[in-house]
Amino acid sequence: MDNIQILWVDDEIDLLKPHILFLEAKGYQVDTANNGSDALDMVQEKRYQMVFLDENMPGMDGLETLQHIKEKFSTLPVVMITKSEEESIMEDAIGSQISDYLIKPVNPNQILLTLKKHLENRRLVNEKTTSNYQQEFRQLAMDLSMVRDIEGWEQLFKRLTYWELELDKLEDESLNEILRSQKSEANAQFFRFVQNNYEDWFAYPEDAPIMSHTLVQNWVRPSLDKDQPFFLVVIDNLRYDQWKVIQPEIEKYFSIEEDRTYWSILPSATQFARNSLFAGLMPAEIKKRFPDKWVEDNEDDEGKNNYEADFFADNLKRLGFGSRSMGYEKVTNHNYGKKLSENLNNLLKNEVNVIVYNFVDMLSHAKTDMKVIRELADNDKAYRSLTLSWFRNSPLLDMLRQLSEKKIPVLLTTDHGTINVVDPTKVVGDRSLNTNLRYKSGRGMSYQGKDVLEIKVPEAVHLPKQNINSAYIFAKEDLFFAYPNNFNHYVKYYRNTYQHGGVSLEEMIIPFVNLSPKS
Structure with missing residues (x-):
């Protein structure tokens, strides 16, 4: 430790000389005062790292001294020391933002432990x-x-x-x-x-992990079997690390019954993975069953996820729960989320409620399109921090708090993750090629075979074909597809942005959590 300065304030400071010598032998520098007025003068003249403050002193007592110290030096750690164990005194001290609370008589090791806990904790x-x-x-x-x-x-x-x-x-x-x-x-x-x-x-589904199209049947169905209302919350594009950083906020209101992971299908992208999740079917089967509700991948994004409620209702019917009343809400902006939170009681008449929350997906796209978000989420650590900041102030957290108070269980999950892409790999194709940076589908594609997972027969993995010669390729690790035309500009624009659709741990292994309301 380097030059850690301590102020100890006690009207019987002379009796504490052995404690002070003990601390000085450990390398701390200790100044003393025997009243609150002198202590206030000293903290203004010298920079202390911690103050030990006696609660019961004549004249200006410890609580009054504490209040004056905090008014001027709000971040200075203060440890209150008292003979009294009265709850009201403890509450007053804690309410005044003390760092710790010790009951007399204190021994030197107690003091040393307090110092290490508050001053040397980081080291x-x-x-x-x-x-x-x-x-x-x-x-x-x-x-x-x-x-x-x-x-x-x-x-x-x-x-x-x-x-x-x-x-x-x-x-x-x-x-x-x-x-x-x-x-x-x-x-x-x-x-x-x-x-x-x-x-x-x-080919051998018994050997497969739980995946998008089998999630509802395997892990949501047990909640349906219980014959009690519950909410299924799908936060679009939520990686496992992002779940772990928001978990402490959720644990204020819910106990984590099960914290599991399942696997997104390929492409690990919203149109495929989320539709598959709700339908309980692979994309080729969705297209066959709902030909008027499947939008081809090379067409505009409009409408690609407009029928999730229909797919989920059909899935429930096939599982034998078609009589269950169901609500479905998709939140794509803050104002709608706030409105939904304010009117959450309207959903409680349903036995099954689905809330799809799109913020994290919008955040990943915003990093591509907005310079300020690129700077705020420059790396994964910053991306996690931004996610946590949003969640703490989101209508979604308020909704979860309300559900906990109403004793409503929640299943929380996502449809796929995302990865920060770094290096380009070239791809060439005709105009029918889709625009996603982590997977491509079409015919006559030219690409680096070592950089991709090739699916030359889409039927083998139940993916739809746009024409008879269509194939799929999925980028590996942190690569992204770039066209040779205007290559350098393209690479500069998309490098260090969050993309999804390919093969990586972050995109494919994703959270599924059972939340039980705390009493």
């Missing part, structure tokens, strides 16, 4: 986190070389995400660089795993 956490990750790095590298199955990939991805969030707390960027390298290697191996297994999951 101690940094050192412990660094040490733990250095040990985990070797284990992650070993496990990465051995992961071979669906469950193994889910667990590895969760561990990588855990360390991303832990290292976010550190000021040292070097460990983040190491983790990013490790995660990049994981995505490279994950791509090979999907490339080798994706088609087999449709």
Whole structure:
């Protein structure tokens, strides 16, 4: 520790000399005062890192002194020390934003622990986190070389995400660089795993993970079987790491009964994955069953997700729950979200309610289109922070709070994730080619085979064909497709933007959470 200055204020300060000597022997510099007035003068003349303040002093007592200190130095940590255990005194002190509360007699180790907890917490956490990750790095590298199955990939991805969030707390960027390298290697191996297994999951569905088209049947159906109202909340484009940063806010109102992950189908994009989720069908089957409600991929975005409520109602009917009353709401702007929150009671007459919330998807698109969002969400850490800031102030959190108060269970999930793209890979095709940067569908495409997962027979994975020679390609890792024409401008515009539709851990392994209202 370097030059940590402590002020200890007590009308019997001479009796505390052994404590002060103990702290000085530990390297702290301790000044003393025996009344509140002197203490106020001293905190204005010298920069202290912490004040120990006796509650019961003649003249200006501890609570009054505390109030004056906080008026001028609101961030200065103050620890109240008192002989009294009266609840009202504790509440007054806590309400005045003390950092800690100790009951006399205090021993030197109590004081030392308080100092370390409040002043050296960051350093101690940094050192412990660094040490733990250095040990985990070797284990992650070993496990990465051995992961071979669906469950193994889910667990590895969760561990990588855990360390991303832990290292976010550190000021040292070097460990983040190491983790990013490790995660990049994981995505490279994950791509090979999907490339080798994706088609087999449709030929042998018993070997497949829970995916978009099987989610409702497997994980939503148990809530339908309970014959009680519930809400299904789908936050568009919510990655697993974004779920983990908003989780503490949700846990104020709900207990997490199950925190699981499922797999988005390919393309990991809204038109395919979300329609598949609600319909309980793969896209080719949706097109066949609802030919007038399927919009081809190379057409305008308008209408591609206009029939989710119809698809979900049909899915419920096929599962034997067609008689259930259902509500469906799609929130695409703040004002509508606020209006929905204010009128949430109107939805409670339904047995099943679906809320699709589009903010995170809009945020990822805004980073592409708006310079200010690019600067605010320059990397994944900032992107997570922006997501948390939105959620804390969103009508969605208010809706969840209301549902908790009304004892309504909630299933929270998403349709796909997103990845920050870095490097381009060239693709050439005719004008019928779709515009997505992470997957392409069409005929006569030219591309770098090593950079993509090729699906030359779309029927094998239940994807619709625009014409007899149509194929699909999906970008691997953090690549994005770029046309040779005006290549440099295109690359500069789209590099370091969030895209979805391809093959990566972030896009495909996504959260599904059962929330139980807290009493």
